[in-house]
Amino acid sequence: MSTLxxxxxxxxxLVAGFAGWLVxxxxxxNGFGTPTLPxxxxxxxxxxxxxxxxxGRRVLRWRNGDHDRPLDPILATRTLVLAQACAYAGALSLGWHAGILVDQVALLSVRSATGPLWGSAALMAGGIIMIMVGLVVEDFCRIPPDDDGSGAAGSSEGEYA
Known part of the structure; x- marks a missing residue:
């Protein structure tokens, strides 16, 4: 499996940001509300x-030597996929709400409602945290180069647990 x-x-x-700004x-x-998540x-x-x-912590504990029971390769693979999906979902949320924030800042001179601004900023922060957690947990799933990868089915050249 390839890395992020x-x-x-x-x-x-960027694509989500442009789409968020355009929508x-x-x-x-046209008189509709701001299309942000609550x-x-x-x-x-x-x-x-x-x-x-x-x-990710379960995989990290196994990787760091807590081998009291074998690591389920399906769990390790699902953890890796979950980490990558978390990062992509965070990028999508960050981009969408950044595009909305840019358009809302331009409207501040017309109206004084700052609710969508703070909401977009909070959801952007959530997206950033999702990206960071996805990258960190993906790194948890990486097998060190000196490890032979025993117990981890499907790891190519010891890359992922």
């Missing part, structure tokens, strides 16, 4: 981050 590439994360963020521009100019979605974000860290 910063270029792809940046591309996802917000169209919505606000702040309660930060609870879901926190839950996803916590689950990713819990599974």
């Amino acid at each position: 590439r910063f270029r792809w994360l940046a591309l996802v963020g 917000n521009w169209l919505a606000t100019r 702040l309660t979605s930060l609870v879901t974000t926190a839950l996803i981050i916590a689950i990713t860290l819990v599974f």
Whole structure:
């Protein structure tokens, strides 16, 4: 399985940012509300981050020598996929809400409502944290080069657990 590439994360963020800006521009100019996630979605974000860290910690403990029981290769693979999905979802959320924030800042001279600004900023912070957790947990799944990779099925040349 290949590692996360910063270029792809940046591309996802940029495309989502442009789409968020365009959709917000169209919505606000036609009398619709701002297309942001509600702040309660930060609870879901926190839950996803916590689950990713819990599974990543299990793989990290095994990688660091806690071999009292064998590591389930399916668990390790799912943890890696979850970490990468978390990073991509964070890039998507960060980009979307950054695009909305840019358009909302331009509207400050017209209206005084700053609710969408703070909401977008909070959701952008959640996206940044999701990206960081995804990158960290992906690193947890990496087998050190001096390890032979025993017990980890499907690891090519000792790259991932």
